[in-house]
Amino acid sequence: MNPKGEIGARVRVSVTVAGLSLEEYVEKVKAFHGYAAPGMILGGFMVDVALKHLPENTLYDAICETPKCLPDAIQLLTPCTLGNGWLHIVNLGKFALSLYEKRRGEGVRVFVSPSKLEGFPVLWNWFMKKGPKEERDLGRLVEAICEVGPSVICHQRVQVQEKFLKGRRHRGFAICPRCKESYPADDGPVCLGCQGQAPYEEPLGSNPKRHYGIEED
Amino acid sequence: MNPKGEIGARVRVSVTVAGLSLEEYVEKVKAFHGYAAPGMILGGFMVDVALKHLPENTLYDAICETPKCLPDAIQLLTPCTLGNGWLHIVNLGKFALSLYEKRRGEGVRVFVSPSKLEGFPVLWNWFMKKGPKEERDLGRLVEAICEVGPSVICHQRVQVQEKFLKGRRHRGFAICPRCKESYPADDGPVCLGCQGQAPYEEPLGSNPKRHYGIEED
Numbered sequence: 001m002n003p004k005g006e007i008g009a010r011v012r013v014s015v016t017v018a019g020l021s022l023e024e025y026v027e028k029v030k031a032f033h034g035y036a037a038p039g040m041i042l043g044g045f046m047v048d049v050a051l052k053h054l055p056e057n058t059l060y061d062a063i064c065e066t067p068k069c070l071p072d073a074i075q076l077l078t079p080c081t082l083g084n085g086w087l088h089i090v091n092l093g094k095f096a097l098s099l100y101e102k103r104r105g106e107g108v109r110v111f112v113s114p115s116k117l118e119g120f121p122v123l124w125n126w127f128m129k130k131g132p133k134e135e136r137d138l139g140r141l142v143e144a145i146c147e148v149g150p151s152v153i154c155h156q157r158v159q160v161q162e163k164f165l166k167g168r169r170h171r172g173f174a175i176c177p178r179c180k181e182s183y184p185a186d187d188g189p190v191c192l193g194c195q196g197q198a199p200y201e202e203p204l205g206s207n208p209k210r211h212y213g214i215e216e217d
Numbered sequence: 218m219n220p221k222g223e224i225g226a227r228v229r230v231s232v233t234v235a236g237l238s239l240e241e242y243v244e245k246v247k248a249f250h251g252y253a254a255p256g257m258i259l260g261g262f263m264v265d266v267a268l269k270h271l272p273e274n275t276l277y278d279a280i281c282e283t284p285k286c287l288p289d290a291i292q293l294l295t296p297c298t299l300g301n302g303w304l305h306i307v308n309l310g311k312f313a314l315s316l317y318e319k320r321r322g323e324g325v326r327v328f329v330s331p332s333k334l335e336g337f338p339v340l341w342n343w344f345m346k347k348g349p350k351e352e353r354d355l356g357r358l359v360e361a362i363c364e365v366g367p368s369v370i371c372h373q374r375v376q377v378q379e380k381f382l383k384g385r386r387h388r389g390f391a392i393c394p395r396c397k398e399s400y401p402a403d404d405g406p407v408c409l410g411c412q413g414q415a416p417y418e419e420p421l422g423s424n425p426k427r428h429y430g431i432e433e434d
Contacts, residue, residue, distance in 0.1 A: 032292070032298060033298055033300055033301050034296055034298075034301050037301070039300075040300070043300075063416055065410070067299055067300070067302075067306075068300065068302065069300045069301075070300065071298075071299045071300045072298050072299065072300025072301065073300070075249070075292070075298075075299075075300070079251055081249060081250055081251075081288075081289050081292075082284055082288045082289065082292075082299055082306070083250055083256075083257070083260075083284070083285065083286045083287060083288045083289025083290070083292070084250050084251050084254070084286075084289065085284075085285065088416070089299070089306070090414070090415075090416045091409075092400070092408060092409040092410045092414060092415065093388070093400050093401040093404060093408070093409060094398055094399070094400055094408060094409075094410060095399070096398065098416075098417075105418075109417070111398055112398075112399075113397070113398075114392055114397065114398065114399050115397065127390075127399060128390045128391075128399055129388070129389065129390045158417040158418075159417060159418040160416055160417055160418070161416050161417060161418055163416075164416055171310070171346070172346065173344075173345045173346045174345075175331055180330070180331065180332065181311055181313070181328055181329075181330075181331065182311070182312070182329075182331050182344060182345055183309070183310050183311055184310040187310055191309060191310070191311060192308075192309040192310060192311075193282070193309045193311060197307070197309055198307075198309065199280055199305070199307045199315075199377055199378050199380075199381055200315075200326070200375040200376060200377055200378060201322075201375075201376040201377070201378055
């Protein structure tokens, strides 16, 4: 068992991930993501495949179809981050991503073909989430991913919908009359938080400033 | 004008951001986010305030109430990233974040008090998105943020809703009979992409494998 997903000595394939050696990429993954998760290794290969199929010097944005693992591979290997607005999450629960020209939307989508995993039970069980997570040997999984490499990754041309293209409208901001914080004015007369979408329990009433016990310093 | 938000020589305050000097933090911001965006500087101070109000040795997750800038400050300064599942985005369009104990949900929420920005027109106009973005002097803005520092940031205790706490159910996966990719089985008989939620144009029919022109190599 190798629960932390260390890259073992058995991996002897020479692979690069978006211009980095596998070892350099794994170091970045550990520093950012916490550990060398199998999804981060597979994700690195997927970003690599997408980049190779994008015309050179393309100014691109990214769409990731899952919030799990894959967004971090995109954030580490491309200029696209969630916070800078170049990475969009559309949660379809699918381990797939697209890189696309940010004004016109022409791009490439990469995904894993489950049929290509059928000959690799370790990979299949992990990818299809079969069996208890605790019993997985992450080190062996990572080695298996490195061995199959890009051979299980497919790509297809896509045209991204207009709402994901650059040039979106700048939203006006207002002060919410209830919580006194700023919010996008077109969300309504009060902010989405005061409309009941805040992710916090509200045990003491409807005015968050009172019942959360606001403190300033 | 200093459109790239360089930290000018005028900033002479000694500030630290989650244990880093401001200069170290700005270097990290440039490498990850692309440039020293004002929202990243303010966001750094906000994460710093949140960390200071969390009991020592707390194992925490993060909620960010906007996808803009702030998630990157969290990802750079804490172990929480989108991909490792410790950062949750609840898009309320509000520049606010919470750090909370990941099993019990007790946490601290930090936000900017607009009323405290009223004496600083440069900050007010930026925070409330007044006037054209192109005319903003990012360098001056960053300096103004460094000068006011944490004084415009408020915090409050929160109890995060149960659905954001650790121990969520592992979803079963299946092969979508339409696109042949894997997807969370409880999304329905076909994946959310094939249910019409894919972010791509579908000009040629309903089978994405055919009209996207799938290529493998």
